[in-house]
Amino acid sequence: MKILIVGGGMGGTILANNLARRLSHEMKTKKVRLTMLSASDRHMYQPGLLYVALGRASTDELYRDQASLLEPGIEFHVDPVEEFDLDKNRVKTKSGRSFDYDLIAIATGSRAVPEEIPGLAEHSINVYTEEAALKFWKTINAFRGGRIVISAGVPHKCPMIPPELTFTLYDFFRDRGLADKVSIHYTYPIGRLHSLEPVGKWMQGEFDQRGITSETLFNMKEVDGEKKVIRSIEGAETPFDLLVAVPGHKGMEVIEKNNLGKGGWIPVNRNRLNIEGRENAFALGDTTNLPISKAGSTAHFEAEALAENLAAIVKIGSPVRDYDGKVFCFIEAGKDKATYAMFNYTTPPDPKPPTKSIHWFKMAYNQLYWASARGLL
Ligand SMILES: Cc1cc2nc3c(=O)[nH]c(=O)nc-3n(C[C@H](O)[C@H](O)[C@H](O)COP(=O)(O)OP(=O)(O)OC[C@H]3O[C@@H](n4cnc5c(N)ncnc54)[C@H](O)[C@@H]3O)c2cc1C
Structure with missing residues (x-):
């Protein structure tokens, strides 16, 4: 056979x-x-x-x-x-x-398709290829302040990337002493902050603590690189100094x-x-x-x-x-804290308050992955 x-x-x-x-x-x-x-x-x-x-x-x-x-x-x-x-x-x-x-x-x-939204590939950064991740690092390393917009399309690979980018970037700029020079705004295409309702609710609490603003029912339509605004199919427009995209994906x-x-x-x-x-x-x-x-x-x-x-x-x-x-997904909730979401077709996730030990478990898993790929975990 x-x-x-x-x-x-x-x-x-x-x-x-x-x-x-x-x-x-x-x-x-x-x-x-x-x-x-x-x-x-x-x-x-x-x-x-x-x-x-x-x-x-x-x-x-x-x-x-x-x-x-x-x-x-x-x-x-x-x-x-x-x-x-x-x-x-x-x-x-x-x-x-x-x-x-x-x-x-x-x-x-699957693959990210930022090129399907006019202006998005040219005027945003993302983490979906090696080249894109390196450009991301160079861009945030040089950024000295302004409004960061994190905008997600659907479907996309790794459901936790939008919250992870939001929380890790928040800590990144705070550690650099830029907390009062950087603001973070988050947009999501459906009527809540995350496709998994309990994750969205948990995110709202974390956003409120950090002063992160958000906008839902925002489906990316186009990016105007000259005016530095992103527009949605729903008719909204939001300005940015740095646009972080979680582009929609295709097979x-x-x-x-x-x-x-x-x-x-x-x-x-x-x-x-x-x-x-x-x-x-x-x-x-x-x-x-x-x-x-x-x-x-x-x-x-x-x-x-x-x-x-x-x-x-x-x-x-x-x-x-x-x-x-x-499905089991870790959620990095900053530079050194994480939580997780475990769920299946019938049982929704119930994310707990983030801890340092879950973050270190994720760090360990990043190494253990190679044993997992061999089917040993
Ligand atoms: C930045 C980022 C962070 C992520 N974080 C997490 C996380 O924390 N947790 C998590 O669970 N997931 C995470 N993911 C998602 C995870 O990596 C993917 O969901 C997973 O790799 C999907 O596995 P797959 O086998 O379907 O596809 P892939 O792992 O992408 O493998 C596809 C394979 O198909 C091959 N291929 C393509 N075309 C052909 C062809 N025509 N013929 C033969 N072979 C072909 C490719 O070479 C590749 O080997 C993340 C992804 C990204 C990009």
């Missing part, structure tokens, strides 16, 4: 390693062949970009060699998929090779081009993660259309459930468990 995993990021890697351990006997005896196709020979720990942007980590700390993270026996090719033929159980890659499969899992991730172009899902979001069953109308094709991580957080922990918990099910399909012919929507 041939199992193909497309994408070697968080979801694809955890899935591949977990599956390789569950199917080690079948792989040794050549009953199962497990192949991963990815677009890069390097694996980036994307949450580390936040610390690069704040000048607290260097970019080389974010990467490991992808092959070194994979269990022995997994065939790995750096050869991105260009064509998906789910009817014929076959993909075609950039190098022109064809790979057929019995089971496929797609985990190609990868290859997904949309192959008609696998509008905007690059693949429709899947929320419990089994099979692509709608298909029994042998699955998607996980950011690229699904599920209305849950586009987060590494989502990809991680989905990968665990999916690995168990794919192994069960090989061994007994049917899946055995459901993914329950579990």
Whole structure:
């Protein structure tokens, strides 16, 4: 039996390693062949970009060699998929090779698209690529005062980035002695401060303590770089000296081009993660259309459930468990305090007051991630 995993990021890697351990006997005896196709020979720990942007980590700390993270026996090719033929159980890659499969899992991730809002890419900073995070650091390092507007679009990767940027920037400028020269204003597209209602309520209390102002129902429409204002679809306009964007995201172009899902979001069953109308094709991580957080922990918990099910399909012919929507996200609430949000499809999060120990737990997790990617945590 041939199992193909497309994408070697968080979801694809955890899935591949977990599956390789569950199917080690079948792989040794050549009953199962497990192949991963990815677009890069390097694996980036994307949450580390936040610390690069704040000048607290260097970019080389974010990467490991992808092959070194994979269990022995997994065939790995750096050869991105260009064509998906789910009817014929076959993909075609950039190098022109064809790979057929019995089971496929797609985990190609998502990308920020600031260029879709006129003026946004040119006149704002963000943390979503290595280049952007470095520009972010240079910009805040040189900023000497004025009005900072933090503006979020939807959907976006990592639901906690808008509050994290707000609280860490607040502390950053306070530590530099610029507290009275910097004001922070936050905008969010829906009628509260965060997509998760309890997180939004918790944020309001933290904003009030710090004098951070906010505006909701603000969907970015355009940025006028000359006048230094950002306008919303709803007709509001807010001035800025420094614009910090959390741009809206899309799935990868290859997904949309192959008609696998509008905007690059693949429709899947929320419990089994099979692509709608298909029994042998699955998607996980950011690229699904599920209305849950586009987060590494989502990809991680989905990968665990999916690995168990794919192994069960090989061994007994049917899946055995459901993914329950579990997500766990740390929330950096400043330079040295954090809280967390844990939730699933039925139970909302209940963020507690931030503590230093949760912040240090997050710092430790940033290192432990590499064990997690190997499927050891
Ligand atoms: C600044 C920042 C902070 C974040 N903080 C957190 C956090 O604190 N907690 C949290 O849980 N999450 C966080 N995230 C989100 C998290 O990193 C992503 O949700 C997670 O990486 C998604 O995993 P994935 O496997 O779906 O996609 P990715 O990890 O992005 O992997 C996608 C993979 O697909 C490959 N690929 C792309 N196209 C193709 C193709 N055509 N063929 C083959 N392979 C392809 C890529 O090379 C890559 O290996 C953060 C993200 C950012 C950017």
